[in-house]
Amino acid sequence: MIAEFLDETAQLLQRLDQAKIAKARDILRDCYRRRGRVFTAGNGGSASTAQHFACDLGKYVIPEGQRPFDVRCLTDNVSLYTAWANDAARDNVFVNQMRGLLQRGDVLILISVHGGTGFSGDLVHAVRYANEAGASTISLVGFDGGALHEESTCSVLVPVDSTPQTEAIHLVIEHLLMHLLKHDLAQGGPS
Numbered sequence: 154m155i156a157e158f159l160d161e162t163a164q165l166l167q168r169l170d171q172a173k174i175a176k177a178r179d180i181l182r183d184c185y186r187r188r189g190r191v192f193t194a195g196n197g198g199s200a201s202t203a204q205h206f207a208c209d210l211g212k213y214v215i216p217e218g219q220r221p222f223d224v225r226c227l228t229d230n231v232s233l234y235t236a237w238a239n240d241a242a243r244d245n246v247f248v249n250q251m252r253g254l255l256q257r258g259d260v261l262i263l264i265s266v267h268g269g270t271g272f273s274g275d276l277v278h279a280v281r282y283a284n285e286a287g288a289s290t291i292s293l294v295g296f297d298g299g300a301l302h303e304e305s306t307c308s309v310l311v312p313v314d315s316t317p318q319t320e321a322i323h324l325v326i327e328h329l330l331m332h333l334l335k336h337d338l339a340q341g342g343p344s
Contacts, residue, residue, distance in 0.1 A: 158318075161313070161315075161318060162318060162321065162322070165311060165312065165313055165318060165322055166322065166325065168312050169309065169311070169322070169326070170309060170310070173307055173308065173309045173310075174309055174326060174329060174330065174333075175333075176307045177291045177307050177309060177330060178330055178333045178334060178337070180260055180289045180291060180306065180307060181210070181222075181260060181291075181330065181334060182334060182337050182338070184222075184258065184259065184260045184289070185222055185334075185338065187258055188223070189223070189256070189258045189259045189260060190223045190224070190225065190254070190255070190256070190259045190260075191207070191210055191222055191223065191224040191225070191259065191260045191261075191262065192224075192225050192226075192227055192251060192254075192255065192259065192260070192261045192262070192283075193206045193207045193224065193225070193226045193227065193261075193262045193263075193264070194226070194227040194228060194247045194261070194262070194263055194264070194275075194276060194279060195228070195263065195264035195265060195276070196228075196265070196272075196273050196275070196276070197266075198266075198316075198320045199264040199265055199266060199320065199323070200228040200264075202264045202293070202320065202323050202324060202327060203226050203227070203228060203262065203263075203264050204226045204228065204229060205324070205327060206226070206262055206264070206327050207224045207225065207226035207229070208226075209327065209328075209331045210222040210224045210331075210334075211224050213331050213335065214331050214334040214335040214338055215338065216338055216339050219338070225254075227246075227247050227250050227251070227279075233250065234246060234250070237249045237250060243274075243275065244274040244275050244277075244278045245275070245278055246275045247275050247276065247278070247279035247282075248275075248278050248279055248282045251279070251282065251283070251286075255282070255283060255286050255288055256286065256287075256288070257286060257287030257288065258287065258288065258289075259283075259286075259288040259289075260288060260289045260290070260291060261279060261280065261283040261288055261289075261290045261291070262290075262291045262292075262293075263276050263279060263280055263290065263291070263292045263293075263301055263305070264292070264293045264294075264323055265292065265293075265294050265295075265299070265301055266294070266295045266296065266316050266319045266320060267294070267295065267296050267299055268292065268294035268295070268296065268297070268298040268299025268300060268301040268302045268308075269299040269300040269301050270296065270297060270298075270299030270300065271299075276301060277299075277300045277301065277304075280292065280300070280301055280304050280305055281304065284304065284306075289306045289307070290304070290305040290306045290307070291305060291306065291307045291308070291309075292305040292307075292308040292309070293308075293309050293311075293323045293326055293327070294308060294309070294310050294311070294319075295310070295311040295312075295313060295314075295315070295316070295318070295319025295320075295322075295323075296313075296314050296319070298310045309326055311323065311326075
């Protein structure tokens with residue numbers, strides 16, 4: 154089973170759309186240069202990937218002495234998250250946190266194993282809200298990609314019907330994007 158899982162992981166990595174990964178890098182790099190904000194969100198294991206994304210954007214990619222990304226993970230403040238989930242429509246928990254903050258030119262990164270297909274209505278509402286606001290949207294998805302894959306500015310699909318594989322590959326994509334951004338920002342231009 155170990156060899157089988159690792160072989161599948163290697164095959165999935167080869168099947169990723171590298172052009173979409175480059176587009177996601179470009180969107181994030183351009184947002185940084187415009188001094189835009191980045192918001193990240195996900196549910197369950199994908200919430201931890203969203204937190205990881207925000208952490209790495211806020212610290213890892215920044216050249217010494219330079220300003221960090223203005224980045225917020227929408228699941229970091231548990232009190233605020235649960236207040237909105239308790240007092241308003243649950244599907245608007247992320248939208249309500251972005252109201253008055255998300256602006257044209259900002260970026261929303263959404264991470265979801267199923268891409269909102271039958272799950273994660275809060276992420277689907279968030280991508281639609283961000284698109285209407287003129288923000289760019291990046292999604293990392295698996296399975297068939299769902300609404301997030303179809304409606305995001307840029308979506309990277311892990312082509313597998315497996316939660317563990319999807320979540321593992323999402324972290325690889327996140328770290329690849331950080332590697333590319335760190336290089337670009339240190340060079341002052343695209344790689």
